[in-house]
Each structure stands twice: as structure tokens, then as C-alpha cells.
Amino acid sequence: MKEKQKKILIVDDEENMRHMLQTMLKRYGYAVSTASDGARGLAEIDRNSFDFILCDVKMPQMNGMEFLKAAGDRLLSSTVIMMSAYGSIDIAIEAMKLGAYDFISKPFKNEEIRLTIKKAEERERLKRENLELKKRIRRIGGDLTFGNMVGKSTAMQGVFSMALKVARFDSTVLITGESGTGKELVAQGIHRQSERQSSPMVPVNCASIPESLIESELFGHVKGAFTGADKDKKGLFEIAEGGTLFLDEIGDIPVSLQPKLLRVLQESEVRPVGGNKSTTVNVRVIAATSKDLESEIANGNFREDLFYRLNVVPIELPPLRNRVDDIPLLCRFFITRLNDSLGSGIKNISAAAMAILMKHNWPGNVRELENAIERAMVLADSATLEPHNFSLGSSGSEDPDSQVDYDEGFSLKVARAKLEDRLIRKALAATDGNRTHAANMLEISHPSLLSKMKLYGIE
Structure with missing residues (x-):
């Protein structure tokens, strides 16, 4: 995969200096923007994010130190290198205190500025690797929490590990376990660890909705579909668009509705009650139940094909009596x-x-x-x-x-x-x-x- 082009902002009042640095850094493959003083530099970082900022110390209107102070937290994702023809230890130390990474004295050779930026890139790479290593060590060592759940037992560490793995994908998950074991908390944790975390997680308890209303709740209805349907209504699948729909107590969903739910899982389309056309939805489904669905299948209360569609990644929560630790x-x-x-x-x-x-x-x-x-x-x-x-x-x-x-x-x-x-x-x-x-x-x-x-x- 092609590496993303690094972005650099040059803040310097000397036009010749800006032109020289821009030409050189573009030749090395960087995307370069320029600003003639600190105030214009602030406007640039408000509009765009930059990997590196090369900033002169002495400038009219707003100098480099004033730029650092005014930018504050906006520079957290950027590596700042200060430049000055009036370099001194005191200026360098002050710049570091304000968040600068390095200080280079003018005049400098082309290779000198390139090596300084390369050193900064290596520092950023090491920081990222260090953070990733810490995450891996924490997971290998066994984090005691997942979302709002805690547990150090072998059984719960297995649950946390599986939930973390599946969170990265859109696979359908079926969470089983006795009442009160925390099935919804696991679903919330998976959603928050997923790329869908910025979109809603919509929970619905299938056992708490009357059979006559559950189809309308899940898939919506059009005006006039039944008595009391005085306007179009979106179903929960559409409300959860881009996010996660948590179907709790899926074992209680009426048999008559199961074929329609199966079709939604297969085709990613919903058709509202009384409607004649389907709408495509982008929703990740996590289901949960305290029932033994295989027994429900044997008794004719649950469709076998729906079970296999839901049971792509099974996660079983142990009862508390089996994890007293x-x-x-x-x-x-x-x-x-x-x-x-x-x-x-x-x-x-x-x-x-x-x-x-x-x-x-x-x-x-x-x-x-x-x-x-x-x-x-x-x-x-x-x-x-x-x-x-x-x-x-x-x-x-x-x-x-x-x-x-x-x-x-x-x-x-x-x-x-x-x-x-x-x-x-x-x-x-x-x-x-x-x-x-x-x-x-x-x-x-x-x-x-x-x-x-x-x-x-x-x-």
C-alpha cells in the first residue's frame, strides 16, 4: 500500500527562505504549505493538519514564540522545528518548553534540514510503535476490563479476548448466557471498540415488544399500513444506520417474523410494513439470548437457518458461580x-x-x-x-x-x-x-x- 504523503507547513517571513524550503521539500516528496507570519500560520493549522511545522523565531506581527503559545493544543498532532539566525541556548530551551521538538540555526545546508526532519519522522514512528506495543502487552497480559465489564478469571479473559478480536470486523455476533451475566455490556464494548463507534448502537429487547408491533418496530411502516399508522415511521434497522443494532433476547422473536429478519441479514435490505420497496441498510447486528436456541430449534420455536446466520461468532458468558474469583x-x-x-x-x-x-x-x-x-x-x-x-x-x-x-x-x-x-x-x-x-x-x-x-x- 502506498505510504501517505507527509504534510509540512513552513512559517517564515522571508519569501526566499519559504521558496527554497518549499522547492527542496517537494523534491523529497512532502506536501508543502507556507505562511508569511505566525498569524497566517495559525490560520493554516485551523484549516489543515500537518505532520511537521518549520517555524522561524523572528517574524513581524506574530513571532515564532508567540505562534507556539497561541497554537497550544492544536500542535499536539504536529512535530514543530524552530529556525533562527539568532540562535541561543535560552531561545532553544524556551521553544522546547512551549512544545517544539527541535531547534536549527540559520543558515543551514539542505541536507541538514532534511536530516532534522528524518530524525523527527523516526521519533514519531517509534512513538507509534511504542503505543502499539503497550496495547499488545496489555492484551497479552490480560486487561481486567472490557467496556464496563471487569474480570480476571480465565473464562472472562477469554470473553474479552474474543470480543476485542471480533470488534474489528462486521461479523454478526451471538452472545449467550444466563440472565444477568452482562450480555448487553459485551455488545456495548464491541461497538465502542469497532470502527462504528461514532454511529449509534440501538438496543432492542425482543421479549418486551408485543408480537403485533415488533415487525413495525424493527422494519418501520408506511402511512396507512394499519390502524393508527398516520405517518411513515423508520424502523430500528434504519435508525441504527452506520452503527450497531443489538437484538436482545432474540430467542423470543416470533416465528412468523423470523424469515423477514433472515432476509435482512442476508440482503442488508429492509421493507417497511405496508411498503412496496426495500431500503438498503448498513448495520452490524449483535444478538443475545438466555435461551438454548438449539433446543428452541428442536421444539420448532426458532428457525435453524436464522440461527446459523446469527451464530457467525458465538460468545458465551459464564455464570457468576463459575467465576467466583x-x-x-x-x-x-x-x-x-x-x-x-x-x-x-x-x-x-x-x-x-x-x-x-x-x-x-x-x-x-x-x-x-x-x-x-x-x-x-x-x-x-x-x-x-x-x-x-x-x-x-x-x-x-x-x-x-x-x-x-x-x-x-x-x-x-x-x-x-x-x-x-x-x-x-x-x-x-x-x-x-x-x-x-x-x-x-x-x-x-x-x-x-x-x-x-x-x-x-x-x-
């Missing part, structure tokens, strides 16, 4: 963040309290841990969180399966109903009966929670 790190992270939002001054967690947290099964995963920390911080009467500040329920150190009664046989439907009943009651207890917060913890819609509460006779 991360619990102390997560606790520190949450305490630091919550101290700011709550205005509290919690310093640490006692060893006895930490032992309880390490033994708990965390069926709600990281989200449950965060809620437990916040609740404990609100109840704490000292700077240290103690065991009595935590209320984790009787299921703390038991196997979650032991709480399901299997006396009624091997019916998955019955077992699932019992598990849903238990988790709903636990979420309501943890939120003091706040059904909106409980629905968020359970990752279901508020109407769905009310329906299940009625089904299981929960008051």
Missing part, C-alpha cells in the same frame, strides 16, 4: 461506582461478608451481585460492609437444582414453571415488591410479569 474485583468496582451515585463513603467489605458472597450461588448473576452491594451500602452504618448488611436468602450456598421438586416426574414444563415461580418470588422480595424493578431483574416485560404472577397465584 471475579467476585472481589466486581465488589470493588461496584463500590467505587456506587459511592459516586449514592454519595456514600464505603471503603471495603469485611472478610466474613466476602466469604458469604463467595459461597452464594448468584442465580441472578452479576446483576444480582450489583443489587446486593447497593442494598448493603444503603443499609451500612460504617465504612465497611458486614454480613448483616446483606440479605441473600436461604438459597445462598445451596445448589439451585435442589430447590426444584422433581416428585412429579421428568416434565421440563413443570420444572420450568416451578423455577419461574421461585425466581419471580425472589425478585419481588429483593425489590420490596416493586414489580417494574423485578421485571427488569428477570429480564421480562412488565405485562409478562403480571401475567406470570396471576398464573402462579403470586400476590
Whole structure:
């Protein structure tokens, strides 16, 4: 690949000097601009960015030192070399303090100015390589964070590594894991590390949108498409143009809509409800689910071809009970963040309290841990969180399966109903009966929670 042409700005009040330097540097392959004083030099750096700036010290109107002071942070991406026929150690030192890289005395030979610029180029190359080496060392050594996630366990380091790799490409990603493991945080991290980071990331929870509306939400509709469609409306695919669309709980998308979603993924085109022509979209899709999609395929609830289209790069998030080494790190992270939002001054967690947290099964995963920390911080009467500040329920150190009664046989439907009943009651207890917060913890819609509460006779 052809190397990008370097750009140089010459700031000098002597026309002959400007002409000589411009002719010489163009011959060496540089793109050259000129300015006759510091003020015109400032105007040039406002219009364009330059790799190098050659600036005379003594000039009318605005001299070289005044130019350096006035330019300030605008010179951060440029290497400045000062020139003067009145050179002295003091002037050179002052110029360096103001951000200049080097100082050269006039008159100088052509080869002298060329070598000075070559030395500056080598310095810039070494700086770039050093930064890249630091990034590589950090990744090889294992960064403890990715986006808003933290983790030092082998499992989470694997997740971070995979997410960093896939962020550079536009491949579709399918993130799986139990409720509360942080699937949306991984999606956010991938988006922020990608070239699409300056465009929007649009999240949508497929389980929270009524079946009758989800097609219109995703693909948009035209005026008159159905009762109440009084104007054209863009869908979320178009709203996410140039960015990322995060389809959370993709396993809950209606079977009837799955062929249309598959077509969008294949053709990169959307057709609004009631429309007769398609619109091309440039969107990266990241999907997530807490369901076992292969089981959903076997039960006829999910299309196999859609699964393979989504599952280009799979990322599986481990439950918190399988990475207990991360619990102390997560606790520190949450305490630091919550101290700011709550205005509290919690310093640490006692060893006895930490032992309880390490033994708990965390069926709600990281989200449950965060809620437990916040609740404990609100109840704490000292700077240290103690065991009595935590209320984790009787299921703390038991196997979650032991709480399901299997006396009624091997019916998955019955077992699932019992598990849903238990988790709903636990979420309501943890939120003091706040059904909106409980629905968020359970990752279901508020109407769905009310329906299940009625089904299981929960008051």
C-alpha cells in the first residue's frame, strides 16, 4: 500500500527562505504549505493538519514564540522545528518548553534540514510503535476490563479476548448466557471498540415488544399500513444506520417474523410494513439470548437457518458461580461506582461478608451481585460492609437444582414453571415488591410479569 504523503507547513517571513524550503521539500516528496507570519500560520493549522511545522523565531506581527503559545493544543498532532539566525541556548530551551521538538540555526545546508526532519519522522514512528506495543502487552497480559465489564478469571479473559478480536470486523455476533451475566455490556464494548463507534448502537429487547408491533418496530411502516399508522415511521434497522443494532433476547422473536429478519441479514435490505420497496441498510447486528436456541430449534420455536446466520461468532458468558474469583474485583468496582451515585463513603467489605458472597450461588448473576452491594451500602452504618448488611436468602450456598421438586416426574414444563415461580418470588422480595424493578431483574416485560404472577397465584 502506498505510504501517505507527509504534510509540512513552513512559517517564515522571508519569501526566499519559504521558496527554497518549499522547492527542496517537494523534491523529497512532502506536501508543502507556507505562511508569511505566525498569524497566517495559525490560520493554516485551523484549516489543515500537518505532520511537521518549520517555524522561524523572528517574524513581524506574530513571532515564532508567540505562534507556539497561541497554537497550544492544536500542535499536539504536529512535530514543530524552530529556525533562527539568532540562535541561543535560552531561545532553544524556551521553544522546547512551549512544545517544539527541535531547534536549527540559520543558515543551514539542505541536507541538514532534511536530516532534522528524518530524525523527527523516526521519533514519531517509534512513538507509534511504542503505543502499539503497550496495547499488545496489555492484551497479552490480560486487561481486567472490557467496556464496563471487569474480570480476571480465565473464562472472562477469554470473553474479552474474543470480543476485542471480533470488534474489528462486521461479523454478526451471538452472545449467550444466563440472565444477568452482562450480555448487553459485551455488545456495548464491541461497538465502542469497532470502527462504528461514532454511529449509534440501538438496543432492542425482543421479549418486551408485543408480537403485533415488533415487525413495525424493527422494519418501520408506511402511512396507512394499519390502524393508527398516520405517518411513515423508520424502523430500528434504519435508525441504527452506520452503527450497531443489538437484538436482545432474540430467542423470543416470533416465528412468523423470523424469515423477514433472515432476509435482512442476508440482503442488508429492509421493507417497511405496508411498503412496496426495500431500503438498503448498513448495520452490524449483535444478538443475545438466555435461551438454548438449539433446543428452541428442536421444539420448532426458532428457525435453524436464522440461527446459523446469527451464530457467525458465538460468545458465551459464564455464570457468576463459575467465576467466583471475579467476585472481589466486581465488589470493588461496584463500590467505587456506587459511592459516586449514592454519595456514600464505603471503603471495603469485611472478610466474613466476602466469604458469604463467595459461597452464594448468584442465580441472578452479576446483576444480582450489583443489587446486593447497593442494598448493603444503603443499609451500612460504617465504612465497611458486614454480613448483616446483606440479605441473600436461604438459597445462598445451596445448589439451585435442589430447590426444584422433581416428585412429579421428568416434565421440563413443570420444572420450568416451578423455577419461574421461585425466581419471580425472589425478585419481588429483593425489590420490596416493586414489580417494574423485578421485571427488569428477570429480564421480562412488565405485562409478562403480571401475567406470570396471576398464573402462579403470586400476590
